[in-house]
Amino acid sequence: MTENPPPPSGTPEGGGSTPPPPQNPYGSQPSTPPPPPQNPYGSQPPPSTSQPADPYAGNPPATGQNPYGAESYPTAPGGPAPVAGAQPGPLLPRFLARLIDGLILAVVNVVIVLVTNTTIAGVVGGILYLAYYVYMESSQGRTLGKQVLNLRVHGASGGNPTMEESLRRNAWAALGIISALPVLGWIFGLVELVAVIAIAVTINSDALKRGWHDKFGNTSVTKEG
Numbered sequence: 001m002t003e004n005p006p007p008p009s010g011t012p013e014g015g016g017s018t019p020p021p022p023q024n025p026y027g028s029q030p031s032t033p034p035p036p037p038q039n040p041y042g043s044q045p046p047p048s049t050s051q052p053a054d055p056y057a058g059n060p061p062a063t064g065q066n067p068y069g070a071e072s073y074p075t076a077p078g079g080p081a082p083v084a085g086a087q088p089g090p091l092l093p094r095f096l097a098r099l100i101d102g103l104i105l106a107v108v109n110v111v112i113v114l115v116t117n118t119t120i121a122g123v124v125g126g127i128l129y130l131a132y133y134v135y136m137e138s139s140q141g142r143t144l145g146k147q148v149l150n151l152r153v154h155g156a157s158g159g160n161p162t163m164e165e166s167l168r169r170n171a172w173a174a175l176g177i178i179s180a181l182p183v184l185g186w187i188f189g190l191v192e193l194v195a196v197i198a199i200a201v202t203i204n205s206d207a208l209k210r211g212w213h214d215k216f217g218n219t220s221v222t223k224e225g
Contacts (some may be wrong), residue, residue, distance in 0.1 A: 086152075088209035089221035091200060093149040100145030105129055122180020130173045137166040150224045161219050169217030172199070 109125035155161030179189035
């Protein structure tokens, strides 16, 4: 029987050394984990989806748009500018303000009657009535009666009316000057009464509480406080 040949040198049976470990495919450096994935948004974190996006961010609201959605004082096309935080003046406070102003002017008219006569006092009193309203509204935005009732007159710009706007607003009062004249005075007195009734009706029926005289003068009246 033939003998088996001896195992080759370097094998365990031959008593040789163990084979070396496999070579590191990355060179002499130990194996390292692969780098983390890159942030697709750069250094900034991705936008949060938990909160709604600001619809006006980087894009401010257009002119005249209210970003808060709050209701403001309404205005009709071609009318006066809206007044923030103010409400249209109702009929009753406006009537009471006219009554207070009328009593003040009546005292002056009585003095004129005592000095002159009824006809002259009627003409002069009517002129003073018109001048009083035009001056007080254009300079102060209110008469004494409106000041007591917290009312204010606004022009087309939203501030005090101009003298022209106030004159147009109170032009109906010129009928009182003509009504002081003899013969045809009663006719103009009746027309003045109709104009006053029309003012009350149009104030009460208008959403902005603007009477026909307000629309003619392009003015509005607001209630403060």
